[in-house]
Amino acid sequence: MRVLKKDLRYKRRFIVRSVALALPPLLALVVMWRNGGDAERVAWVAGGFFLLWMLAWVVLDVWMLRRYRCPACGLRIPAPDAVHRAAGQPIRYTCERCQIEWDTGLREAGDD
Numbered sequence: 001m002r003v004l005k006k007d008l009r010y011k012r013r014f015i016v017r018s019v020a021l022a023l024p025p026l027l028a029l030v031v032m033w034r035n036g037g038d039a040e041r042v043a044w045v046a047g048g049f050f051l052l053w054m055l056a057w058v059v060l061d062v063w064m065l066r067r068y069r070c071p072a073c074g075l076r077i078p079a080p081d082a083v084h085r086a087a088g089q090p091i092r093y094t095c096e097r098c099q100i101e102w103d104t105g106l107r108e109a110g111d112d
């Protein structure tokens with residue numbers, strides 16, 4: 001019988017990663033601003049950083065979804081089938097070896 005377990009590490013890694021991605025551009029902006037950069041230029045750079053951040057976030061998101069490993073046995077589990085994923089649905093991975101369904105605590109993005 002298949003059991004449902006929570007993978008708490010995944011969500012934490014997800015949050016840590018998002019914060020870690022945002023820190024360098026934020027620090028760069030603070031440094032620019034403190035060095036007396038004019039507001040318009042700082043705004044442009046901020047916009048650029050934001051776009052880059054979004055891009056990096058999406059790329060890493062896809063990468064992480066495809067590289068999920070079972071926390072119990074380390075087996076690599078392919079990303080959940082896109083067909084079965086709808087907005088607001090929990091993101092889960094099933095390890096066939098352990099017969100465990102891992103709940104990442106994350107939900108499919110989309111309008112709620």
Ligand SMILES: [Zn+2]
Binds near residue numbers: 071095096097098
């Ligand atoms: Zn497993």
